[in-house]
Amino acid sequence: MSKPIRIGIIGAGGIARGAHIPSYQSYGRDVEVVSVSNHNKEKAVECAEQFSIPHAYENEQQMLDEMDLDAVSICTPNKFHAAQAIAALKAGCHVLCEKPPAMTAEEAETMAWEAEKAGRILTYGFHFRFQPEVESLKKYIDGHELGEIYAAKTHYNRRRGIPGWGVFTNKELQGGGTLIDNGVHMLDTALYLMGYPKPKTVLGATYQKIGHRPGVGLMGEWDDENFSVEDMARGMITFENGSSLMFESTFAANIEELSSKKVSIVGDQGGAELFPLKIFQEKYDTLVDTTPAYVEKRDVHESLVHDFIECMLHDKQPVSTPSEGVLIQQIIQALYESAKTGEAVNI
Structure with a gap:
C-alpha cells in the first residue's frame, strides 16, 4: 500500500476546523493531516489537540520546510492567500486555497503561473x-x-x-x-x-x-x-x-x-x-x-476536499482551475x- 497523502493546514480558524480538517479526516487511510500552522501558536496547538494532529507550528514556512507535505489547505484571511499559496507550491505541495483567490488579479496570475511552473494542483474553495x-x-x-x-x-x-x-x-x-x-x-x-x-x-x-x-x-x-x-x-x-x-x-x-x-x-x-x-x-x-x-x-x-484528494490520487483536473481564479x-x-x-x- 502506498503512503498516505500528507496534509498541512495553514490557518486554524473556523473554516479549517468546521470544513477542511474534518473533510480530510473523513476520507480514510489514504490521507493524513499531519500538521497545522497559525500565527497564534496557542491556537495552532489547540486545533492540533482537537483533531489529534501530531504537529503544530506558528510559522507556515517552517512547517513547509520540515514536514515533507504533499498538499496544504490555506484557510487564512485573503491578504495572505497569495504568499502562502506560492510558498507551498514552491515547496512542492498541491494547494487548496479558500476563496477568493487573492487580493488582486496580479496575485492570482502569479499563483496560476507558479502552479504551472511547479506542476502542482491549485484549486479554490468554491464549494457551491x-x-x-x-x-x-x-x-x-x-x-x-x-x-x-x-x-x-x-x-x-x-x-x-x-x-x-x-x-x-x-x-x-x-x-x-x-x-x-x-x-x-x-x-x-x-x-x-x-x-x-x-x-x-x-x-x-x-x-x-x-x-x-x-x-x-x-x-x-x-x-x-x-x-x-x-x-x-x-x-x-x-x-x-x-x-x-x-x-x-x-x-x-x-x-x-x-x-x-x-x-x-x-x-x-x-x-x-x-x-x-x-x-x-x-x-x-x-x-x-x-x-x-x-x-x-x-x-x-466535504465534496470539495474529497475532489481535491481524488485529483491528487488519480491525476485529475480540479473542478475549479487557476485560470478561472484569475478571471x-x-x-x-x-x-x-x-x-x-x-x-x-x-x-
Whole structure:
C-alpha cells in the first residue's frame, strides 16, 4: 500500500476546523493531516489537540520546510492567500486555497503561473459548484438543453447578516466585504455555468450604509466602530462572447427576506434558476417548467476536499482551475475599481 497523502493546514480558524480538517479526516487511510500552522501558536496547538494532529507550528514556512507535505489547505484571511499559496507550491505541495483567490488579479496570475511552473494542483474553495442542484444544471447545459447561454443574474442577500466573528469586516485583511465573502459564491456559480467567459467590461457600485452603526445582528454582533468594508455590492459584467451578467450581494440591507440567494441563467433554448432548481423550456409547442422530484443532501465542503484528494490520487483536473481564479479576481478588482471611480472598467 502506498503512503498516505500528507496534509498541512495553514490557518486554524473556523473554516479549517468546521470544513477542511474534518473533510480530510473523513476520507480514510489514504490521507493524513499531519500538521497545522497559525500565527497564534496557542491556537495552532489547540486545533492540533482537537483533531489529534501530531504537529503544530506558528510559522507556515517552517512547517513547509520540515514536514515533507504533499498538499496544504490555506484557510487564512485573503491578504495572505497569495504568499502562502506560492510558498507551498514552491515547496512542492498541491494547494487548496479558500476563496477568493487573492487580493488582486496580479496575485492570482502569479499563483496560476507558479502552479504551472511547479506542476502542482491549485484549486479554490468554491464549494457551491458541488451542490447537487448545480451539478444537475451543469449537465443540462453541457447537454445543450438550454442552448446558447447569453444572460445571467445572481444575488446573495442578507437582511442583517454581517458576520460577527473573524475578520470579515476588516478591509486591510480581507480586501472587501459582501462581494468577496458571500457574493463571490454566486458570482462563481453563474460564471461556472456560463463556461467562464472572458470578461470585457465591468460596471459596479458598492455601499456602506448599515455596517458602520450598531444594529440587530443575525450572525453575531459585529464591530460597527471598525467596520471598513462594503455592506452592499452591485454590478453588471459583459463578456467577449456577447453574454452579460447582473450581480448583487449584501451583508445588510432593508429587504424582506432574512437571507436569499439565486442564480438565473438564460439561453436561447431554455432557462433555469437556482436555488431551488427550476428549468424553463418550450417543447412541442408547450411552455414547460421542470423541477426535480428529489435533490440529494450533501456536505459540499466535504465534496470539495474529497475532489481535491481524488485529483491528487488519480491525476485529475480540479473542478475549479487557476485560470478561472484569475478571471474571477479580474472581475472582483474591476467591480471595486468601477465603484471607486464611478466609471465602467474595461478588462
